[in-house]
Amino acid sequence: xxxxxxxxxxxxxxxxxxxxxxxxxxxxxxxxxxxxxxxxxxxxxxxxxxxxxxxxxxxxxxxxxxxxxxxxxxxxxxxxxxxxxxxxxxxxxxxxxxxxxxxxxxxxxxxxxxxxxxxxxxxxxxxxxxxxxxxxxxxxxxxxxxxxxxxxxxxxxxxxxxxxxxxxxxxxxxxxxxxxxxxxxxxx
Amino acid sequence: xxxxxxxxxxxxxxxxxxxxxxxxxxxxxxxxxxxxxxxxxxxxxxxxxxxxxxxxxxxxxxxxxxxxxxxxxxxxxxxxxxxxxxxxxxxxxxxxxxxxxxxxxxxxxxxxxxxxxxxxxxxxxxxxxxxxxxxxxxxxxxxxxxxxxxxxxxxxxxxxxxxxxxxxxxxxxxxxxxxxxxxxxxxxxxxxxxxxxxxxxxxxxxxxxxxxxxxxxxxxxxxxxxxxxxxxxxxxxxxxxxxxxxxxxxxxxxxxxxxxxxxxxxxxxxxxxxxxxxxxxxxxxxxxxxxxxxxxxxxxxxxxxxxxxxxxxxxxxxxxxxxxxxxxxxxxxxxxxxxxxxxxxxxxxxxxxxxxxxxxxxxxxxxxxxxxx
Numbered sequence: 346x347x348x349x350x351x352x353x354x355x356x357x358x359x360x361x362x363x364x365x366x367x368x369x370x371x372x373x374x375x376x377x378x379x380x381x382x383x384x385x386x387x388x389x390x391x392x393x394x395x396x397x398x399x400x401x402x403x404x405x406x407x408x409x410x411x412x413x414x415x416x417x418x419x420x421x422x423x424x425x426x427x428x429x430x431x432x433x434x435x436x437x438x439x440x441x442x443x444x445x446x447x448x449x450x451x452x453x454x455x456x457x458x459x460x461x462x463x464x465x466x467x468x469x470x471x472x473x474x475x476x477x478x479x480x481x482x483x484x485x486x487x488x489x490x491x492x493x494x495x496x497x498x499x500x501x502x503x504x505x506x507x508x509x510x511x512x513x514x515x516x517x518x519x520x521x522x523x524x525x526x527x528x529x530x531x532x533x
Numbered sequence: 534x535x536x537x538x539x540x541x542x543x544x545x546x547x548x549x550x551x552x553x554x555x556x557x558x559x560x561x562x563x564x565x566x567x568x569x570x571x572x573x574x575x576x577x578x579x580x581x582x583x584x585x586x587x588x589x590x591x592x593x594x595x596x597x598x599x600x601x602x603x604x605x606x607x608x609x610x611x612x613x614x615x616x617x618x619x620x621x622x623x624x625x626x627x628x629x630x631x632x633x634x635x636x637x638x639x640x641x642x643x644x645x646x647x648x649x650x651x652x653x654x655x656x657x658x659x660x661x662x663x664x665x666x667x668x669x670x671x672x673x674x675x676x677x678x679x680x681x682x683x684x685x686x687x688x689x690x691x692x693x694x695x696x697x698x699x700x701x702x703x704x705x706x707x708x709x710x711x712x713x714x715x716x717x718x719x720x721x722x723x724x725x726x727x728x729x730x731x732x733x734x735x736x737x738x739x740x741x742x743x744x745x746x747x748x749x750x751x752x753x754x755x756x757x758x759x760x761x762x763x764x765x766x767x768x769x770x771x772x773x774x775x776x777x778x779x780x781x782x783x784x785x786x787x788x789x790x791x792x793x794x795x796x797x798x799x800x801x802x803x804x805x806x807x808x809x810x811x812x813x814x815x816x817x818x819x820x821x822x823x824x825x826x827x828x829x830x831x832x833x834x835x836x837x838x839x840x841x842x843x844x845x846x847x848x849x850x851x852x853x854x855x856x857x858x859x860x861x862x863x864x865x866x867x868x869x870x871x872x873x874x875x876x877x878x879x880x881x882x883x884x885x886x887x888x889x890x891x892x893x894x895x896x897x898x899x900x901x902x903x904x905x906x
Contacts, residue, residue: 364834368902422904476835487904494905 350440350448352456356433356463362471363427364479368487370420370494375501382417384497389415392493407486409478424486426479432467436460499527506531544580547571555656556589556649559693560596562603565656567699572654572662575647586646593645597685601746637742641682648687648709652694655705659697678712681739688714714747718754720775728778732786736795744794752801759806763825766833770841777847784854793858794873797880803852807889819896839902846900852893856886 372381386403390396394403394415403415411426436459440452499517506512510533520526551570558565573580581589678684691709694701709715713731722728734740735747755776762769780799787795807818816824826845830838859881862874870878898906 365836366902367836367839368904371898371903371906472834479835490904 347441347443348445348448350442350445350452352438352440352449352452354436354438354456354460356436356460357431358433358464358467359429359431360464360468360471361427361429362468362475363425364472364475365423365425366479366483368422368490370415370422370490372420372494372497375498375505380504381497381501384500385415385493386417388493388496388500392489407482409482411479411482413486422486422490424479424482426475428471428475430467430471430474432464432471434463436463495525499525502527503529509533541579544573545582545585548573548581548585552650552653553585553588553592555653557592557596559649559652559690560592560600562599565693565697565699567656567660567697569660569662570653570657572657573650575650575654578643581646589646589649590641593641593649593686594639594682597639597641597682597689600689601685601743637681637739639682639685640680641686642677642680644677644680644683645686648683648690651705651708652690655694655701656697656699658705659699659701678734681743684712684714684734684740685743688712688718691715692718717779718751718758720755720758720772720779722775722778723771725778725782728775728782731779732782736783736786748797748801751798752805755802756805763829766829766841769826769829770844773841773844773848777844780848780851784851791871792873793862793871793877794880796855796858796877799851799855800877800880800886803855803889803893804884804886807852807892819892819899823899842900842902846897849893849897849900852890853897855881856890859886 370385372385374381376384386396386400389403392405394405394413396402397404401417403417405413407413407424409426410428411424414423414425415421416423436456438452438455438459440448440450440455442448442451503512503515506515506529510531512529513532514528514530516526516528518526547570551568552573555568555570678687687709691706691712692715694709695706710719710721713734716722716727717731717735722731736744740747758772762772783795783798787793826838826841830841833841859878862870862878865874895906
């Protein structure tokens with residue numbers, strides 16, 4: 346005769362997942378490098394970034410809760426997201442053996458395996474969620490940063506023009522193709 | 534007659550009537566045929582008669598030279614030397630005289646003969662012969678690559694086995710894997726040191742006459758290899774690593790020796806790879822590549838995908854470096870240019886390269902996630 350043994354296990358554990366994207370900002374030297382970086386810093390502050398580590402880094406929280414960092418030395422833009430998620434559930438399993446002890450062992454092993462599988466699934470879901478959220482905000486972040494760089498170049502070119510001579514005409518707008526256009530005429 | 538003598542006679546017969554025809558075939562251009570034959574012991578000169586050794590040595594030497602000639606190596610060399618395609622030199626040489634003309638000799642040793650016997654045994658085992666456990670049938674040999682001829686011959690033997698339409702045991706193919714030329718074409722250079730070793734051996738003076746051949750052969754082989762990189766992330770990464778490591782090592786060596794002509798392989802390669810666009814593909818090549826990557830990497834974290842793309846961009850970047858090297862040479866007065874510079878320039882100018890380099894630059898920026906470029 347075989348004996349049955351049932352084990353019920355409540356699972357409640359916190360799993361964490363993280364992901365990040367890194368982009369390189371290409372900041373050309375229209376003006377001396379330090380001046381270009383100052384322009385960039387000022388523009389980022391206007392966009393809501395805050396200075397950290399004595400201005401070496403500028404950070405702000407993005408729409409999806411990600412931490413956006415611009416490293417002013419390496420000019421790297423990093424978006425990092427970390428989440429913690431509570432995985433909870435209940436697993437039921439049965440053991441069936443000749444003795445009570447063997448049936449219990451079998452039931453416990455099966456319950457543990459099911460609990461591990463539940464946690465693993467939870468971890469995967471959390472990871473997938475983090476990556477999806479980060480990826481979803483990617484185009485907005487890039488658009489914002491392209492706009493920041495455009496503003497920096499625009500200001501840099503205006504300054505450079507003023508240094509080269511007297512500005513007699515300045516036009517800033519969008520052409521028929523929807524591209525930003527800046528025309529500065531100077532008298533040397 | 535002793536038992537040992539009878540056995541040696543039988544083995545000599547096998548060598549003469551089975552192994553030798555295989556040894557001739559393996560250096561021909563026709564598909565390798567699977568034959569049911571008995572294997573021979575390795576490292577045992579008694580099993581080969583003088584006649585078999587001479588015939589096999591002749592086959593190896595002639596076959597190796599013919600293999601190089603099939604890629605138009607000598608013609609390319611003439612063009613490289615003279616800077617123009619001279620129709621009087623259009624015949625393809627297949628003798629040692631072409632090698633001697635370059636002040637070198639293609640040298641072979643018993644290691645090449647052993648390679649052929651090893652390949653023959655691999656074919657025997659592929660045909661169903663049981664693999665013996667005696668020490669006379671080692672599972673692997675490590676073909677010598679000290680002599681230029683041995684290096685080329687053992688690579689050819691590997692290639693013919695790899696191309697064979699019957700299944701050769703992986704362990705047999707791997708035995709040839711230490712050959713630097715085999716490592717190069719299969720891009721098996723996971724570490725920077727591997728690439729340095731390959732570059733240092735293949736760009737030694739004793740192999741110089743083969744460089745024009747090497748350029749075309751390797752570039753073609755890489756293009757073919759890249760087709761298989763979407764099979765898995767491991768394969769994708771292995772090929773990218775190999776290309777990046779080799780490219781960086783080669784650029785360093787070319788710089789150290791002031792030999793820009795070493796870089797011709799990358800001109801050929803990028804033309805092969807990025808000229809796909811010419812065939813009227815509907816989806817731009819770069820976009821197609823990114824789509825394929827996203828498919829095999831969809832399970833990865835974004836940060837992991839970034840590191841795979843970074844490694845990928847390292848060899849794509851080399852295309853722009855080729856263009857920079859060309860622009861640098863143009864700044865040198867023609868009288869002061871080295872012979873290697875001239876060969877590099879003429880190859881670069883044969884077909885437009887600037888557009889390819891620009892596309893590669895843009896693509897590399899995409900892979901590295903550059904904003905504002």
